[in-house]
Amino acid sequence: MPDALLTSWLQEEATPFTGWDFSHLAGRLHEEHPPWSYEDLAREALRGARCAVDLGTGGGERLSRLADAFPARMFATEAYEPNVPLARERLAPLGVTVLPYRAHDLVGGTLPFDDASLDVVLDRHESYDAREVARVLAPGGRFLTQQVDGESLADLLGLFRAMPAVPEVKLDHFVADTKRAGLTIERAEEWWGDSTFADVGAIVYYLKAIPWSVPGFSVVTHESLLRELQRRLEREAHLRFRAGAF
Numbered sequence: 001m002p003d004a005l006l007t008s009w010l011q012e013e014a015t016p017f018t019g020w021d022f023s024h025l026a027g028r029l030h031e032e033h034p035p036w037s038y039e040d041l042a043r044e045a046l047r048g049a050r051c052a053v054d055l056g057t058g059g060g061e062r063l064s065r066l067a068d069a070f071p072a073r074m075f076a077t078e079a080y081e082p083n084v085p086l087a088r089e090r091l092a093p094l095g096v097t098v099l100p101y102r103a104h105d106l107v108g109g110t111l112p113f114d115d116a117s118l119d120v121v122l123d124r125h126e127s128y129d130a131r132e133v134a135r136v137l138a139p140g141g142r143f144l145t146q147q148v149d150g151e152s153l154a155d156l157l158g159l160f161r162a163m164p165a166v167p168e169v170k171l172d173h174f175v176a177d178t179k180r181a182g183l184t185i186e187r188a189e190e191w192w193g194d195s196t197f198a199d200v201g202a203i204v205y206y207l208k209a210i211p212w213s214v215p216g217f218s219v220v221t222h223e224s225l226l227r228e229l230q231r232r233l234e235r236e237a238h239l240r241f242r243a244g245a246f
Helices: 003-014 038-046 083-094 130-136 154-159 171-180 200-209 223-236
Strands: 029-031 051-055 073-078 096-100 118-124 137-146 191-197 239-245
Touching (some): 038 137, 073 083, 130 137, 130 171, 154 239, 200 223, 223 239
Parallel strands (some): 051 073, 051 118, 073 096
Antiparallel strands (some): 029 191
């Protein structure tokens, strides 16, 4: 196998990843999408709101696309410190106040908002405490969350001898927690589809972007497994894995 292949993987490993922006993989990672549109649901939830928050906004990439629906007071939180200045740069011109907070405050901590002070809480792929969401929501307020199933891409992780980090993240568990917090479920759906990688380098970049998925991953330590994937790619012409969301 030519050394050029290994060099290309090392280049993918060294390519910076910022915010929650996977545009580097455009045309190389094809992800099937759930039958619902999170952005459409978020825009609907924000309609008529006076005050709202987006939990775990990343670099503000997705929230910025909802600017036409922002209420008078729009907040965003972000626990990953390097993302905070990125989010502020993108969102502050749109009138959004970005609040940093500590990672261990995600579950069991306190959100930086008064009781019954928010009309809408948005959460896409961020941990949360249902009791805190219920506390900060005003009467009649709405909570919208989309989560990645805890066993999503388990077949990909298994190739690298890794197990899903949070297999307990399941729709039924989250529904139960939400009901215990005193909220009423209007809609609960789950979905499974395919994520297809066009080349092994795309997998290298993806795994480096989410380092908790395969702890200790690097091209050097996992080169033999990457070469196995390359041989599979040459046989099958694609690298397809199962992804789930709810």
